[in-house]
Amino acid sequence: MTIMTAHKLQLKARDFGLVDLDEYTPCAKFADVIRVQVDGKKLNEIELNLEFCWVEYSFTHLFLDEALSKLRDSELPHRILTVVVSINLGDARFMAALLFRLSKLVNRDSEGSPEAILRAVNFFCSENCIKILIQSRIVLDGFGDATTEEFIIDGWR
Amino acid sequence: MVTIAKPRQIKPWPDLTGLLPLLKSSDISAGRPSQRFHIDLSFVRRVDAIGLAIFLARLTQSISASSDATVTLPRADLPAQKLGELEFEAILKTLALQTEEYRDLFTLKRESTKFRSVMLTHLPNNERAALEKILCIIPDKNLSRTTQISNIKTKIKDFFRLDHGRNFAHEQVMSILLELVKNTLDHSGRPAILAMKMNVNRGDDARFSFVYCDTGEGICSSVRKHLEPNKEKNQKETQSELHRQSEKSRLAEKGGFPDLVHWALQPGNSTKGGNGVNFGLGLMLIVEASHSAGFRLSVRDADTVVELTELVQMRAEGELSHYTHSLIRQLCVKTCSSPILMFHGELY
Numbered sequence: 001m002t003i004m005t006a007h008k009l010q011l012k013a014r015d016f017g018l019v020d021l022d023e024y025t026p027c028a029k030f031a032d033v034i035r036v037q038v039d040g041k042k043l044n045e046i047e048l049n050l051e052f053c054w055v056e057y058s059f060t061h062l063f064l065d066e067a068l069s070k071l072r073d074s075e076l077p078h079r080i081l082t083v084v085v086s087i088n089l090g091d092a093r094f095m096a097a098l099l100f101r102l103s104k105l106v107n108r109d110s111e112g113s114p115e116a117i118l119r120a121v122n123f124f125c126s127e128n129c130i131k132i133l134i135q136s137r138i139v140l141d142g143f144g145d146a147t148t149e150e151f152i153i154d155g156w157r
Numbered sequence: 158m159v160t161i162a163k164p165r166q167i168k169p170w171p172d173l174t175g176l177l178p179l180l181k182s183s184d185i186s187a188g189r190p191s192q193r194f195h196i197d198l199s200f201v202r203r204v205d206a207i208g209l210a211i212f213l214a215r216l217t218q219s220i221s222a223s224s225d226a227t228v229t230l231p232r233a234d235l236p237a238q239k240l241g242e243l244e245f246e247a248i249l250k251t252l253a254l255q256t257e258e259y260r261d262l263f264t265l266k267r268e269s270t271k272f273r274s275v276m277l278t279h280l281p282n283n284e285r286a287a288l289e290k291i292l293c294i295i296p297d298k299n300l301s302r303t304t305q306i307s308n309i310k311t312k313i314k315d316f317f318r319l320d321h322g323r324n325f326a327h328e329q330v331m332s333i334l335l336e337l338v339k340n341t342l343d344h345s346g347r348p349a350i351l352a353m354k355m356n357v358n359r360g361d362d363a364r365f366s367f368v369y370c371d372t373g374e375g376i377c378s379s380v381r382k383h384l385e386p387n388k389e390k391n392q393k394e395t396q397s398e399l400h401r402q403s404e405k406s407r408l409a410e411k412g413g414f415p416d417l418v419h420w421a422l423q424p425g426n427s428t429k430g431g432n433g434v435n436f437g438l439g440l441m442l443i444v445e446a447s448h449s450a451g452f453r454l455s456v457r458d459a460d461t462v463v464e465l466t467e468l469v470q471m472r473a474e475g476e477l478s479h480y481t482h483s484l485i486r487q488l489c490v491k492t493c494s495s496p497i498l499m500f501h502g503e504l505y
Binding site for chain 1: 303325
């Protein structure tokens with residue numbers, strides 16, 4: 001399902017049948033979806049919902065770099081990338097490593113340690129006035145209520 | 158005259174369920190290396206994936222010098238059937254044939270044809286069989302790290318997909334298990350055995366539990382080796398470097414389980430910090446992710462067991478700012494069975 005308002009785009013990977021986001025092809029397809037959906041520079045918020053998807057760092061950069069480059073090129077201020085995942089590693093460093101370890105846009109020096117990756121993501125966000133919200137929603141039993149923890153990398157400050 | 162020595166007898170605890178097989182002592186005797194084994198399961202009464210995995214891990218520790226094993230299957234039908242469901246025979250073959258080191262480890266000789274007949278006459282109930290699974294992680298130098306991780310990931314996914322009601326957070330648990338697999342590939346280099354058990358109609362049982370036995374040298378031993386002083390002394394070492402080195406030497410020489418686990422839980426500390434893949438956050442990540450998933454996670458290494466998630470729980474309750482040494486010491490319980498590195502997670 002795609003929800004698009006004036007300045008915001010919401011995409012749910014699962015709705016496109018893209019669950020195996022630990023593999024190249026689904027990640028590349030999701031990047032294509034973002035490329036097609038974001039038209040022009042009048043968008044300052046993208047939400048990528050990766051709930052109930054297998055997420056691992058190997059190929060996440062394919063679609064995250066696409067989303068971040070669209071936001072970077074936006075003409076609007078206060079840009080936000082929200083990523084919703086079903087994984088909570090309990091620490092912003094681990095979450096940054098999970099999503100951005102191989103990012104060519106954010107982690108340009110190919111840093112390996114979670115601390116260094118988080119630093120690189122912070123730097124990119126500050127440079128481009130982007131805020132990244134990583135929402136970890138864990139459903140502990142069945143499809144019931146989720147416990148949510150939010151990790152914020154704030155480039156607005 | 159040629160004399161053939163009797164094979165070494167390996168008998169499991171009759172209840173191959175849960176953590177009970179830990180009670181069994183090691184079958185290894187340093188002074189009596191044996192080339193032939195007889196795995197006698199005649200009196201096994203109950204089997205589950207967790208217990209069988211521990212037994213198999215112990216077996217893998219015992220048979221590294223072996224080339225020949227004979228298996229006698231349980232007399233009772235139910236445990237024999239269960240072994241069939243858990244693909245015991247295939248696992249033995251996997252352990253035997255996947256790596257050069259273990260090639261031809263087993264020559265399976267059945268003392269009866271019972272195993273085969275049980276498998277044919279009592280076809281496993283797919284749903285029931287699917288709720289327990291044992292996977293072997295055999296580091297293979299001929300395959301890339303990515304390929305090995307991908308292979309094991311596919312098998313775990315296939316198992317999780319059988320949980321239609323999503324009784325636990327699949328993606329989160331996957332991240333924990335993969336971290337354990339990565340540790341085996343990056344640090345241990347020896348086979349590991351993962352058992353997973355799902356209880357859909359669970360009653361009082363855990364809705365998901367796993368055990369991960371790594372037959373490598375374990376956390377304490379590898380940390381101790383890593384911290385041992387460098388024999389080649391550098392004349393240009395500064396005072397602070399010398400002090401740090403002496404601290405490490407002291408830890409390597411006198412450190413107990415709590416000291417070494419405390420070291421392993423500090424960010425940036427790794428026995429393989431420079432391999433460009435694993436940056437010493439593995440254990441910490443496993444603990445944090447397990448806590449977020451609602452797990453009770455314990456690790457058993459050397460002679461001690463410690464409930465790792467309790468560390469995070471106490472931090473959450475404001476009792477400490479980080480994994481303190483004294484708390485780790487407080488949570489450690491010494492055991493008397495032979496060493497094995499084992500992670501055990503339960504989700505109620």
